[in-house]
Amino acid sequence: MDASIIGPISFDATATAPMYLQIAEHIAAKIRGRLLPAGTKLPPERQLAALFGVSRTTAINAYRQLEELGLVRTKVGSGTYVNEAPAEAGPQPVPWHQTMVPHLPSPLAGILRDLVSVDIAGDTISLGTGLPDPALYPTAAFTSLFERHFARLNNADLGHIPTEGYLPLRTLLAAGHSRSGIPATAANIAVVSGSMQGLYLLAKIFINPGDYVIVEAPTYLGALPIFRTSGARVLTLPAPGPLQLDLLEDYLVRYRPKLLYIMPTFQNPSGRVLPLAERRALLALAARHRLIIIEDDPYGDLHYDQQPPPPLKALDPYGGVVYLRTFSKALFPGLRVGWVVAPEPVIDRLAMEKQYIDLHSANLSQWLLSKFLGEGLLSGHVERLRAEYKKRRDIAAAALQRHCSSLSFAPPSGGFYFWCRLARSSSAGTRLLLHEAARQGVAFVPGEAFYPDSGGEQEFRLCFATNSEPVLQEGIKRLGKALSHLDKIAHADSRPLIHASQPII
Numbered sequence: 001m002d003a004s005i006i007g008p009i010s011f012d013a014t015a016t017a018p019m020y021l022q023i024a025e026h027i028a029a030k031i032r033g034r035l036l037p038a039g040t041k042l043p044p045e046r047q048l049a050a051l052f053g054v055s056r057t058t059a060i061n062a063y064r065q066l067e068e069l070g071l072v073r074t075k076v077g078s079g080t081y082v083n084e085a086p087a088e089a090g091p092q093p094v095p096w097h098q099t100m101v102p103h104l105p106s107p108l109a110g111i112l113r114d115l116v117s118v119d120i121a122g123d124t125i126s127l128g129t130g131l132p133d134p135a136l137y138p139t140a141a142f143t144s145l146f147e148r149h150f151a152r153l154n155n156a157d158l159g160h161i162p163t164e165g166y167l168p169l170r171t172l173l174a175a176g177h178s179r180s181g182i183p184a185t186a187a188n189i190a191v192v193s194g195s196m197q198g199l200y201l202l203a204k205i206f207i208n209p210g211d212y213v214i215v216e217a218p219t220y221l222g223a224l225p226i227f228r229t230s231g232a233r234v235l236t237l238p239a240p241g242p243l244q245l246d247l248l249e250d251y252l253v254r255y256r257p258k259l260l261y262i263m264p265t266f267q268n269p270s271g272r273v274l275p276l277a278e279r280r281a282l283l284a285l286a287a288r289h290r291l292i293i294i295e296d297d298p299y300g301d302l303h304y305d306q307q308p309p310p311p312l313k314a315l316d317p318y319g320g321v322v323y324l325r326t327f328s329k330a331l332f333p334g335l336r337v338g339w340v341v342a343p344e345p346v347i348d349r350l351a352m353e354k355q356y357i358d359l360h361s362a363n364l365s366q367w368l369l370s371k372f373l374g375e376g377l378l379s380g381h382v383e384r385l386r387a388e389y390k391k392r393r394d395i396a397a398a399a400l401q402r403h404c405s406s407l408s409f410a411p412p413s414g415g416f417y418f419w420c421r422l423a424r425s426s427s428a429g430t431r432l433l434l435h436e437a438a439r440q441g442v443a444f445v446p447g448e449a450f451y452p453d454s455g456g457e458q459e460f461r462l463c464f465a466t467n468s469e470p471v472l473q474e475g476i477k478r479l480g481k482a483l484s485h486l487d488k489i490a491h492a493d494s495r496p497l498i499h500a501s502q503p504i505i
């Protein structure tokens with residue numbers, strides 16, 4: 001295959017379009033101009049990558065784009081060919097990617113693109129996403145609530161409702177919090193479309209570009225793009241391990257950060273629980289500096305050993321804690337119901353900001369939930385989840401010990417995740433393991449996705465909640481195979497196992 005049929009190449013250094021689109025456009029122009037006639041075999045991805053000096057993933061994405069345009073087709077095991085009937089030269093399509101505001105590259109995007117270039121087995125078991133098991137969704141209870149109550153639903157409840165949320169639901173949530181040590185009224189509660197939206201809105205109302213925010217490292221990967229796109233400068237507090245209050249104080253004095261984003265209970269991804277004494281010490285320091293704390297607590301109810309200490313919000317001596325919750329883990333994520341508990345001025349401003357993007361969260365979910373909570377169905381359901389997820393946690397721990405003895409990890413006492421570390425650090429890290437694991441038919445999230453800067457190369461997150469026991473065991477067995485395969489390669493060949501992947505954009 002003569003790769004020169006593609007050249008000569010010249011790139012516009014000022015172009016904002018991603019590299020793969022520029023390459024696709026270059027080849028598309030040649031196909032449309034019949035310089036690459038129908039049936040022409042295009043260079044293999046590796047050659048294309050070498051020709052343009054880009055990663056193989058970028059080359060794959062360029063071909064995928066051409067396929068989407070209908071200009072080429074891929075024959076499995078043979079290669080990529082110019083289509084027999086290239087699109088007639090009609091009106092030029094709108095170059096959408098070039099018209100849109102450039103999007104900030106994130107390490108996660110790099111990892112995801114890396115993943116799509118892996119040959120994933122058809123029956124891959126995902127231990128990656130942090131989802132509850134759909135088999136445990138309380139669908140029977142919701143069906144029954146719907147059947148019993150829908151006919152009596154006041155039609156006014158199907159129109160617009162206040163942006164802060166459906167009042168009966170907010171009242172029930174406030175009463176629940178008040179009983180468990182967080183005094184609140186409905187005026188302290190805003191219902192949002194998932195806690196992700198809550199976090200987005202909080203970032204919007206508190207952060208000006210250039211402000212400092214503090215996050216844990218590792219932290220929830222969904223929070224990082226929110227802070228990045230808000231223009232915040234991100235400082236990190238190491239987690240797990242004891243909270244480094246000296247470092248925090250240093251940040252507070254030196255940078256006057258706007259807020260701290262923290263998950264004190266069953267942290268995602270590390271599973272860490274901040275002990276009571278550390279919670280109190282953190283709050284005392286935060287109170288002295290009037291630091292705003294955003295406490296994200298999606299997993300607090302899902303404890304499998306002893307009950308965790310109370311949330312920071314319940315211990316808050318200065319009213320600076322804004323508390324975020326969601327029903328995505330204990331019920332199901334498709335409800336899209338999360339909520340913020342905060343002083344009224346914060347709720348008022350948050351509701352105003354929410355109106356610009358979302359007049360209010362979906363009424364039907366909120367109405368059904370208010371029936372579910374009103375009939376006292378939540379606690380029994382959460383009890384059942386605890387029993388089931390505890391079994392899965394124990395099975396996963398035993399399977400990891402048996403099949404993946406070269407990993408180090410601490411079984412979490414709640415939440416959804418094992419945070420694992422490669423015992424023998426390798427220059428290739430967990431990204432290479434991810435490739436091998438994908439070949440064996442199992443997936444996880446590599447550690448780098450959870451760090452705002454560098455870090456996490458030797459770590460990864462496994463979710464034990466989503467899959468039934470046999471599937472979970474099989475997934476971990478496959479992970480064990482991937483680890484032993486990499487061990488064998490590492491012994492056979494001491495050269496670096498993988499080249500650092502090139503940034504794609």
Ligand SMILES: Cc1ncc(COP(=O)(O)O)c(C=O)c1O
Nearest residue numbers: 130194195196220268326328338
């Ligand atoms: C720590 C944390 N915050 C927020 C979310 C987002 O939840 P929601 O579905 O409510 O947007 C998740 C989900 O994984 C999470 O783990």
